[in-house]
Amino acid sequence: MYNVGYQVMNNLAIPNGEEPVKEQKGMGLLSRNKTSKPDPKEKDVRQRVGEYVAQIRKARMELKNG
Amino acid sequence: MVETVGPMLDAPIAGQSLTAELGNRPWQQPPQYTTVEEALEYYIPRLLDPNLLDGLFDVMESGIPLTTIANAMQTAGAMEGKHTLDVGILIMPVLIETMAYLADESDIVYETGSSTDFDSDKPTDAAVARAINMVRKKQGEEPSEEILPEEPMEPPAETEQPSGGLMSRRVTDGV
Numbered sequence: 001m002y003n004v005g006y007q008v009m010n011n012l013a014i015p016n017g018e019e020p021v022k023e024q025k026g027m028g029l030l031s032r033n034k035t036s037k038p039d040p041k042e043k044d045v046r047q048r049v050g051e052y053v054a055q056i057r058k059a060r061m062e063l064k065n066g
Numbered sequence: 067m068v069e070t071v072g073p074m075l076d077a078p079i080a081g082q083s084l085t086a087e088l089g090n091r092p093w094q095q096p097p098q099y100t101t102v103e104e105a106l107e108y109y110i111p112r113l114l115d116p117n118l119l120d121g122l123f124d125v126m127e128s129g130i131p132l133t134t135i136a137n138a139m140q141t142a143g144a145m146e147g148k149h150t151l152d153v154g155i156l157i158m159p160v161l162i163e164t165m166a167y168l169a170d171e172s173d174i175v176y177e178t179g180s181s182t183d184f185d186s187d188k189p190t191d192a193a194v195a196r197a198i199n200m201v202r203k204k205q206g207e208e209p210s211e212e213i214l215p216e217e218p219m220e221p222p223a224e225t226e227q228p229s230g231g232l233m234s235r236r237v238t239d240g241v
Binding site for chain 1 (some may be wrong): 102105131132133134137138155156157158159160161163164166167170171178179180
């Protein structure tokens with residue numbers, strides 16, 4: 001038998017703490033107001049789970065480090 | 067954690083799934099919680115319940131890894147028809163991390179069961195036990211080497227003196 005939890009934890013995609021850099025819009029009168037990239041859709045389930053784990057882990061590390 | 071490949075002796079008997087009417091089992095019904103968030107809303111309050119938390123800490127302190135506990139929890143939830151196995155596996159990391167947080171908060175010693183938390187300079191319990199056994203064996207061998215020769219098959223009869231204790235062996239003549 002294999003441990004599912006072991007595989008789940010090792011294959012977990014935890015996002016980095018860096019937030020995505022926002023693109024600066026042009027300040028000119030004729031510049032576009034909207035970026036060419038579409039707005040990000042709803043995140044994947046694995047990404048959401050990774051974010052939840054990252055939040056709890058961050059709180060745990062803060063608790064450990066005082 | 068090293069997993070050994072062995073025979074699956076706890077597998078269901080062939081045809082066991084046909085012994086009940088289809089749809090009678092809870093896991094054959096539509097799940098109660100269909101999303102990860104709904105399933106977590108079911109589990110997290112139970113993890114935080116003080117009555118259940120003491121038992122959980124006891125299990126953690128007994129050395130059972132958090133991955134095994136979380137796996138048992140989600141499998142039981144799937145059996146009760148609370149959620150599907152897929153949702154259960156998806157929420158496992160959150161359950162493990164939450165249990166680790168609760169254990170850290172209460173200074174409970176636990177084992178995660180995943181290699182990601184292993185400290186490189188900290189030996190495992192198995193390695194410590196092996197080292198202790200080696201030391202004990204060495205300590206046990208050293209005095210015996212000083213007292214007895216390594217091959218006491220034919221000790222000289224002149225040097226051996228029979229002890230005079232009540233429980234000592236009788237020495238027969240000519241043997």
